[in-house]
Amino acid sequence: MELVFDNSELNGIWGAEAPDILVIGGYAIRRDMTVGLLERVKAFKAKHGIDSHCxxxxxxxxxxxxxxxxxxxNQKQILIEKSDAIRTDLLDALTTAGAVIFVSVIHAYSNNKQVLGKTKEDLVGYSFGNLLMRVGLFCKDSAGGRRVDSLLDWPEANNRAPFTSEYHTGWRYGRSGPEQGGVKYQCGPLAQMAFAPAVAFAGMEFEPRLQLADLVVGAGREFINYSMGKSKKEAFGVQRFKALLPHLYQANGQTLGRGITVSPTNGDLSAAVLKALKSM
Incomplete structure (x- = not known):
């Protein structure tokens, strides 16, 4: 199993002085499906008149x-002019390959720019932990003891610490934070499910798997904007997320809290996301 994730941030509707919502998302896919997926990605790029490695x-x-x-x-103009068609085909290729989608969203507790800057690293780690727990639950049921590798986009400012620290404690102890304390992973330690001991990082420009994760996060951002009333339901990005919905991780028909997680769970954003999901 391969896990491929990216992250982004955006401004909410609560007057924060800096981006106050963090989105981490991507997909899980069987390793034997990636070769065919990457060939289809190259073919779709060529179909739209761009280099197959663009x-x-x-x-x-x-x-x-x-x-x-x-x-x-010289490819940029073509990419812009055909962006909707390219993004649609590539996301369809991803879901056709059997990928399972995950999105983790966290809303910061402060509107102050200075506080947001100081707490961003903690927010990244916490949101990544929310994601790892759900992916762990999925892999516990579906990976069957097969090795699970995680690939992340190279982080902003080269700061890998929030990701590597959270992954290590989740892998070794099944917790966010130190061995004692922190949030307990519902799936147990990731090491017990054959997760690799560490995550890998790569640059998006050279890794098409990460380019697909960026598309998932982009659609997720558009859905969050729709949840907050900043985008219309008919908007391209919202419709792309709607097409992804059947492929989000679900448990007993439940998507919120599984394939898409929002923290805090009792906040204005989580209520807005639940309402938006019901409207889709």
Missing amino acids: PVKWNMRDLDRPLAAHGLE
């Missing part, structure tokens, strides 16, 4: 550095 993102306008890394600066 990097893509949800925000195609934010590709200057990745395109330069490949010497493909």
Whole structure:
């Protein structure tokens, strides 16, 4: 099993001085399905008139550095003009390959820019832990003792600590934070489910699996915006998330708290997300 994740942040509707909502998302996929998936990704890129190795993102306008890394600066206009079709085909390729989608959302408790800056690392770790717990529950039922590897996009400011620290305590102790205290993972220690001892990181511009995770997170962001009344239901991104909904991890028909987790669970954002899910 392979787990591939990316993260992003956005502003809520509560007047925060800096981005106050963090989204971490991506997918789980059987390793034997990735070769065929990556071939289809290359074919879809070529179908739309771009190089089969051309990097893509949800925000195609934010590709200057990745395109330069490949010497493909001349592809940007095509990416922008055909962005909807490209994103639709690639997300469809992902779900056709049997990927299971996960999204973890956390709303900060402060609106103050200075406080948000100081607590961001803790928020990243906490949200990643929420994600790992749910992925752990999924893998406990479906991985069957097969090795589980995790791949993350190279983090902002090269700061891997929130991810590596959370993963280590989840892997070794089945908890967020230190061995004593912290939130107990519902799935137990990740080591007991054949998770690799550490996560791997790579640059999105050279890794199409991470490009797909970026698309998942992008659709997730659009759904959160819809939940807060900042996007319409008919918007392209909201409809892409709606298409992903059947592929989110579910338990007994429950998506919220499984494939999509929102923290705090009793806050305004979680209530808005639940309402939006029911409206889809």
